[in-house]
Amino acid sequence: MLIALMLLPVAAVGCGGTAGRTGSKNKPLLTQPQAEQVVMEVPEVAAWARAVKARSRGRVIPVCKAEHTPSDPPIEGRRVWILCFSELDDRQTVLWNRFEVDAVTGQVRVWQPASDSYVPLLEWRKKVALETGAPFPSE
Numbered sequence: 001m002l003i004a005l006m007l008l009p010v011a012a013v014g015c016g017g018t019a020g021r022t023g024s025k026n027k028p029l030l031t032q033p034q035a036e037q038v039v040m041e042v043p044e045v046a047a048w049a050r051a052v053k054a055r056s057r058g059r060v061i062p063v064c065k066a067e068h069t070p071s072d073p074p075i076e077g078r079r080v081w082i083l084c085f086s087e088l089d090d091r092q093t094v095l096w097n098r099f100e101v102d103a104v105t106g107q108v109r110v111w112q113p114a115s116d117s118y119v120p121l122l123e124w125r126k127k128v129a130l131e132t133g134a135p136f137p138s139e
Contacts, residue, residue, distance in 0.1 A: 029070045029103040035081040036064050038106050039099045042121065044128065045085065048096060052087050060089045062096075070103035079103040 030038070039045055049062040068075070068082035075082075081101045087094045098111035100118045109118035112127075119127075129136040 027104055029079060030081065030101065030106060032066055032081065035083060035101040035103065038101050038108060039083055042108065044125070060087050063088045063093070067098065
């Protein structure tokens with residue numbers, strides 16, 4: 001239920017799906033809702049979304065917008081979704097993080113602002129655990 005409510009604002013943003021297109025070996029590419037679901041299943045992302053809603057008492061909502069789609073030119077030879085997760089209120093949208101989702105495999109990579117690059121999910125988790133002192137989450 002939480003995921004459906006959180007992704008509702010995404011439908012308003014829209015950005016062309018990939019229905020009918022295929023990746024390697026004729027495997028269908030992930031659609032935007034499927035790519036969003038993959039990212040929302042990352043426990044840290046789900047926790048962030050819950051925290052946004054809780055601390056603002058619903059005045060701020062977590063939203064997702066596609067910045068790059070599999071129909072755009074490939075990145076490093078891969079067809080990917082780049083999804084921006086942000087906090088939206090009546091005045092502004094504040095970026096929380098970007099996630100790259102491989103449209104064929106569903107592999108998630110996380111944006112690192114300092115290097116403006118994407119790292120594997122496990123590497124990001126280790127970095128966050130070290131920075132916050134939180135226990136390292138398992139994959």
